[in-house]
Amino acid sequence: MEKYDALKIENQICFPLYACSREIIKQYKPFLDELDLTYTQYLVMMVLWEKKVATVKELGTTLYLDSGTLTPLLKKLESKGLITRARSKTDERNLDVAITEQGEELKEQALSVPEQIAKCSNLEPEEAVMLYKILYKILKQGT
Amino acid sequence: MEKYDALKIENQICFPLYACSREIIKQYKPFLDELDLTYTQYLVMMVLWEKKVATVKELGTTLYLDSGTLTPLLKKLESKGLITRARSKTDERNLDVAITEQGEELKEQALSVPEQIAKCSNLEPEEAVMLYKILYKILKQGT
DNA sequence: CTATATTTAATTGCATACAATTGAATTGGA
DNA sequence: TCCAATTCAATTGTATGCAATTAAATATAG
Numbered sequence: 001m002e003k004y005d006a007l008k009i010e011n012q013i014c015f016p017l018y019a020c021s022r023e024i025i026k027q028y029k030p031f032l033d034e035l036d037l038t039y040t041q042y043l044v045m046m047v048l049w050e051k052k053v054a055t056v057k058e059l060g061t062t063l064y065l066d067s068g069t070l071t072p073l074l075k076k077l078e079s080k081g082l083i084t085r086a087r088s089k090t091d092e093r094n095l096d097v098a099i100t101e102q103g104e105e106l107k108e109q110a111l112s113v114p115e116q117i118a119k120c121s122n123l124e125p126e127e128a129v130m131l132y133k134i135l136y137k138i139l140k141q142g143t
Numbered sequence: 144m145e146k147y148d149a150l151k152i153e154n155q156i157c158f159p160l161y162a163c164s165r166e167i168i169k170q171y172k173p174f175l176d177e178l179d180l181t182y183t184q185y186l187v188m189m190v191l192w193e194k195k196v197a198t199v200k201e202l203g204t205t206l207y208l209d210s211g212t213l214t215p216l217l218k219k220l221e222s223k224g225l226i227t228r229a230r231s232k233t234d235e236r237n238l239d240v241a242i243t244e245q246g247e248e249l250k251e252q253a254l255s256v257p258e259q260i261a262k263c264s265n266l267e268p269e270e271a272v273m274l275y276k277i278l279y280k281i282l283k284q285g286t
Numbered sequence: 287c288t289a290t291a292t293t294t295a296a297t298t299g300c301a302t303a304c305a306a307t308t309g310a311a312t313t314g315g316a
Numbered sequence: 317t318c319c320a321a322t323t324c325a326a327t328t329g330t331a332t333g334c335a336a337t338t339a340a341a342t343a344t345a346g
Binding site: 181182183184208209211212215216219234235236237 | 300301305311312
């Protein structure tokens with residue numbers, strides 16, 4: 001163990017995490033292109049397909065993103081007709097983001113995305129479960 | 144198992160990967176701020192602390208980044224005096240990126256980064272090893 | 287009840303990421 | 317040898333990420 005070993009890329013855990021994340025997002029691209037969605041837009045749509053409505057704050061908490069990222073992205077989804085944006089009537093600080101009929105329709109088409117992505121993985125099921133557990137353990141630590 | 148379950152955030156492996164990557168990079172920020180480096184700049188410097196010289200192509204292969212990301216980033220590191228950029232004499236298509244004396248000096252200071260980051264982790268050593276193995280298995284698949 | 291503190295989304299500025307294109311240099315085949 | 321194909325870095329355009337600030341709305345302490 002040499003003095004500078006800790007500074008080598010191959011001895012870091014963050015780098016493969018960072019690289020893997022981007023490589024897998026690249027795998028999504030051809031499938032998401034068919035929906036005319038970016039990966040981040042797809043994440044927002046996934047939350048709304050499940051919850052129908054969420055504030056910017058809630059989207060940010062769920063996706064670990066802030067308003068600086070979400071505001072322009074949501075305006076884009078709005079311009080595509082997939083969502084609506086409106087101030088909450090009970091608390092005007094909140095912006096309610098709601099899925100539209102058109103947004104709902106995209107859900108059917110989106111079903112093919114996880115289907116096709118699943119085929120790309122070479123992980124054993126136990127590895128996927130292990131990976132999932134470890135990643136959420138790390139994420140929970142920030143709570 | 145409902146029809147749309149595969150479209151839920153919590154059933155995806157890519158999302159926690161993406162979120163984890165960004166959360167851990169945020170943990171690096173206060174330490175990297177002291178070196179006046181961003182995380183990506185730090186990655187490039189790590190390669191050069193080890194290899195002294197590398198072409199843009201080699202940096203890109205190692206870090207999974209392309210010239211569109213690296214070119215402006217390398218110009219910034221050059222303007223800080225940490226690296227030099229010069230066309231290779233044997234093949235002018237290649238750009239040789241080399242560490243400077245000042246870049247070498249930063250290595251000492253950088254030693255504290257992995258030290259302090261290690262303290263932030265709540266993973267068991269076996270979990271870290273498992274995570275590392277799985278991530279590199281995914282990365283190798285793209286080779 | 288009111289001044290202050292807090293919460294929330296938007297904005298600004300900077301730094302990536304990356305697809306697609308360009309242009310220069312080199313390679314390899316006819 | 318010569319030219320078509322390939323390789324490589326740079327450029328362009330779009331889309332994030334995120335820290336820091338701003339401004340409006342709401343909550344809270346006194």
